[in-house]
Amino acid sequence: MNEQSDSQLIKAALKGSQESFRRIVLSYQQIVYAACYGITKNSTDAQDAAQETFIRFHKNMQQFDTSRPLKPWLLTIAMNCSRSLVKKALINNKLRESAELEEACAKEMPGKELSRQEKHQAIREMVTQLPDSLREICSLFYLAQCTCKEIAGILNTSENSVKVGLHRARKKLLENGIGQWRSV
Known part of the structure; x- marks a missing residue:
């Protein structure tokens, strides 16, 4: 997606458009999953981290500066979600291969x-x-x-x-x- 259409979709999603939010998710779900997979090392945890990424994005969408590109912001959230998931698994001794x-x-x-x-x-x-x-x-x-x-x-x-x-x-x-x- 380009920055302008991302901005328009976010603005529409902030006004309650579920379709706009769905289009954002569909546009970025593969790269978010790929980034999560690289950190978590398995598909189940990567799916969980990717899902958490979009939940956090939805909750904090109003904080996004629509003049900036969305991809780096989403991937920052994805990296943080992935790291959190891995740390939690390590602490609980539940890290599995x-x-x-x-x-x-x-x-x-x-x-x-x-x-x-x-x-x-x-x-x-x-x-x-x-x-x-x-x-x-x-x-x-x-x-x-x-x-x-x-x-x-x-x-x-x-x-x-x-x-x-x-x-x-x-x-x-x-x-x-x-x-x-x-x-x-």
């Missing part, structure tokens, strides 16, 4: 022909194994398709730090064998 992610990680790559979807799943698993700071940057850049400038704003850091983080993440991923799927 997704069985499908373990399977993707355990697959033998050489000599085995995998579908494009299986390759992407294995790559997403490798990203979830990165340290938190690099995983957040990769998730926002590759999964949520944010620019370095947007990521810097979301993570409250410099654009240069984001670029350095991306470089380090790519290096780490190559060390872990992601080079096998460069054509993905």
Whole structure:
């Protein structure tokens, strides 16, 4: 979506238009989910964090400055919801690993022909194994398709730090064998 139509939809949603709010959710649900997935490391928690993101967005929509782009604001909420969910799970000792992610990680790559979807799943698993700071940057850049400038704003850091983080993440991923799927 563009900033102008986002602004118009938010203004309509603030006046009670459920259809406008639904259109915002539909426009951003995939990138919000992708960002949440990169932090939570599994689809169930990512869905919960994404849902919480849109609940918080709805509750605080009136605080949004409609002259600014919506995507970074939503992704900031998504990152905070995801981090909160992970912290809560760690504190309660309920952090669980997704069985499908373990399977993707355990697959033998050489000599085995995998579908494009299986390759992407294995790559997403490798990203979830990165340290938190690099995983957040990769998730926002590759999964949520944010620019370095947007990521810097979301993570409250410099654009240069984001670029350095991306470089380090790519290096780490190559060390872990992601080079096998460069054509993905």
